[in-house]
Amino acid sequence: MRSYSLAAPGKINLHLEILGDRPDGYHELAMILQSIELSDIVTITPLSTEAIRLHCNHNQVPLNKDNLAFKAAELMVAKFPAAFAQWGGVEITIEKNLPVAAGLAGGSSNAAAVIVGLNLLWDLGLTQPQLQELGAGIGSDVPFCISGGTAIATGRGETLDNLVTPPEIYVLLAKYRSLAVSTAWAYQTYRQQFSHTYPPDSQALAARKTKLSETDLLQTIAHQDLDRLGKSLYNDLEKVVLPAHSQVAKLRQTLESFPNSGVMMSGSGPTVFALCSSQQQGEELQRQLKAALPEPDLEIWVTKFNSGGVKVIS
Ligand code: C5P
Numbered sequence: 001m002r003s004y005s006l007a008a009p010g011k012i013n014l015h016l017e018i019l020g021d022r023p024d025g026y027h028e029l030a031m032i033l034q035s036i037e038l039s040d041i042v043t044i045t046p047l048s049t050e051a052i053r054l055h056c057n058h059n060q061v062p063l064n065k066d067n068l069a070f071k072a073a074e075l076m077v078a079k080f081p082a083a084f085a086q087w088g089g090v091e092i093t094i095e096k097n098l099p100v101a102a103g104l105a106g107g108s109s110n111a112a113a114v115i116v117g118l119n120l121l122w123d124l125g126l127t128q129p130q131l132q133e134l135g136a137g138i139g140s141d142v143p144f145c146i147s148g149g150t151a152i153a154t155g156r157g158e159t160l161d162n163l164v165t166p167p168e169i170y171v172l173l174a175k176y177r178s179l180a181v182s183t184a185w186a187y188q189t190y191r192q193q194f195s196h197t198y199p200p201d202s203q204a205l206a207a208r209k210t211k212l213s214e215t216d217l218l219q220t221i222a223h224q225d226l227d228r229l230g231k232s233l234y235n236d237l238e239k240v241v242l243p244a245h246s247q248v249a250k251l252r253q254t255l256e257s258f259p260n261s262g263v264m265m266s267g268s269g270p271t272v273f274a275l276c277s278s279q280q281q282g283e284e285l286q287r288q289l290k291a292a293l294p295e296p297d298l299e300i301w302v303t304k305f306n307s308g309g310v311k312v313i314s
Helices: 068-079 083-085 106-121 128-138 143-147 183-198 202-209 216-222 227-233 238-246 246-256 279-292
Strands: 004-021 026-049 052-056 087-093 150-155 159-163 170-176 260-267 270-274 298-305
Touching: 004 106, 004 143, 004 216, 004 260, 026 106, 026 170, 026 183, 026 202, 026 216, 026 298, 052 068, 068 083, 068 087, 068 106, 068 128, 083 106, 083 260, 087 106, 087 270, 106 128, 106 143, 128 143, 128 202, 143 150, 143 159, 143 227, 159 216, 170 246, 170 279, 183 238, 202 227, 216 227, 227 260, 238 246, 238 260, 246 279, 270 279
Parallel strands: 052 087
Antiparallel strands: 004 026, 026 087, 026 150, 150 159, 170 270, 170 298, 260 270
16 A cells, blocks of 8 residues: 655635634634645555554654644544554654644644545545545634635635635745744633624624625735735734734734735734745845844745645655
């Protein structure tokens, strides 16, 4: 039986709006998600014993049930016991290129790769919607990580409407290596501080849900208007993460002082991104940022919008 190596791309949030509470304890969201080319590599190899083994080259990544990739493998074993019995266990090796606890969906994308990879390894023949339904049981971003590209995400983040990815948009990502933000903390803190702004009833919630489709953002994506896209970036979680982490607020402010098309924090942070019109502009911005904040803890990448999600590379 062969092994599969899959690229597991990260994502940024071009729009993240918290609409209110959900009965399941999560938040009702309206987002626009965008895959980036910066990816982890997830390799799935059959094992002769009935076990799930996980390896990773990054020492902050848990190698147990706290890892979404491990949870994804467990879910597949539970859902397809006959395939597990027939094919045996799996060894999952994650080559981490995406920063951890960064707001870039690295863990969710690793889980997405495991689901896609086991579908192939075990010859299950599941369709993409079926894989996404399984992924939703692991995390809100997993369904998007499977299909990737550019999408409107609503509900918990698992209900997707695909958009056409604007080509040739580059992204600078900047993150302090030692700083991690818990997504659960960010949402809970938002609830504590801003639940008074949530719509009071289902009618008001429905009205807020339609707001995203009326904004400039969808038009700017359709027209591939980078400067307008940059001006329309939005993230409610900045309201809780930036005041709690002045370093991130300063990073954002510094990036804004140099030429680029728009700056925003991604997801629950603490990664901040800037949109650029070329690789050259991204690299120039990287030089300017390094000179302005010459801190060894600050990591910077230049990547690009990606029109897809998890992909088999070998
Ligand atoms: O779905 P996922 O496990 O990735 O979410 C991580 C945490 O983020 C959840 O436990 C929850 O606290 C918060 N969250 C939320 N509403 C969402 C998505 C995530 O409150 N729609």
